[in-house]
Amino acid sequence: MQVIKVENLHKSFSDLHVLKGINREIKKGEVVVVIGPSGSGKSTFLRCLNLLEEPNDGKILYNGVNIVDKKNDINKYREKMGMVFQQFNLFPHMTVLENIMLAPMQIKNMNRNDAMKIAMDLLNTVGLSEKAETYPNKLSGGQKQRIAIARALAMQPEVMLFDEPTSALDPEMVGEVLDVIKKLAAQGMTMVVVTHEMGFAREVGDRVIFMDEGRIVEEEAPEVLFKSPQNPRTQDFLGKIL
Numbered sequence: 481m482q483v484i485k486v487e488n489l490h491k492s493f494s495d496l497h498v499l500k501g502i503n504r505e506i507k508k509g510e511v512v513v514v515i516g517p518s519g520s521g522k523s524t525f526l527r528c529l530n531l532l533e534e535p536n537d538g539k540i541l542y543n544g545v546n547i548v549d550k551k552n553d554i555n556k557y558r559e560k561m562g563m564v565f566q567q568f569n570l571f572p573h574m575t576v577l578e579n580i581m582l583a584p585m586q587i588k589n590m591n592r593n594d595a596m597k598i599a600m601d602l603l604n605t606v607g608l609s610e611k612a613e614t615y616p617n618k619l620s621g622g623q624k625q626r627i628a629i630a631r632a633l634a635m636q637p638e639v640m641l642f643d644e645p646t647s648a649l650d651p652e653m654v655g656e657v658l659d660v661i662k663k664l665a666a667q668g669m670t671m672v673v674v675t676h677e678m679g680f681a682r683e684v685g686d687r688v689i690f691m692d693e694g695r696i697v698e699e700e701a702p703e704v705l706f707k708s709p710q711n712p713r714t715q716d717f718l719g720k721i722l
């Protein structure tokens with residue numbers, strides 16, 4: 481069953497044509513890894529999926545509903561897609577627990593007790609229960625990113641979008657963040673992950689999409705794409721990073 485279906489998605493920033501007709505289905509429980517050179521449109525693609533950017537053309541069907549269509553309530557669909565960025569964007573003046581509780585209380589009108597229960601469960605999931613009352617500036621980068629993941633999960637999304645979640649981290653902290661994402665994959669979360677972590681892509685990706693110049697150039701199961709890429713541009717890219 482597909483959760484998201486993208487049809488002929490185009491996005492331009494004034495005269496810069498960034499996404500040039502993306503077509504893709506994302507099935508329930510699938511982990512889709514997106515790779516490609518800097519500037520190829522990976523972030524723009526993710527940001528269009530949850531309508532942080534407004535597409536210029538095409539459709540994004542979410543459980544069959546075209547969410548690009550203005551007559552649908554964008555916010556309702558945005559809530560179903562949690563997003564985690566390279567920069568953690570935690571609120572510095574709030575404790576870890578308050579950071580996680582904020583959106584459920586403000587956006588979903590959840591009461592404080594329920595929000596706290598969810599937040600504590602999620603802190604447990606990301607292995608940071610003991611940091612509930614800590615402020616973000618006392619956390620390492622890896623811990624901050626695990627909190628950012630917990631915060632996104634607090635809205636109980638159906639889909640998680642990760643945009644290079646480990647790119648801003650020191651190498652020794654990459655593993656702890658990837659472990660949390662792996663755990664989510666094992667629990668059946670539907671995810672789209674932009675990453676340069678090829679080991680991770682091989683291990684948890686159901687499919688790998690290679691993007692270049694605003695198009696999906698090649699997509700395959702990871703063991704196929706990494707072993708025998710067909711497109712010369714995929715070969716060139718993988719040759720540089722592997």
Ligand code: ADP
Pocket residue numbers: 493496498516517518519520521522523524525
């Ligand atoms: P990637 O994530 O693959 O590195 P991006 O989607 O961030 O690529 O960017 C694709 C292209 O779109 C780049 O040329 C970038 O400079 C441009 N771009 C991205 N966001 C904006 C924006 N808000 N305004 C103008 N240009 C943008």
Ligand code: MG
Pocket residue numbers: 522523524643644
């Ligand atoms: Mg990017």
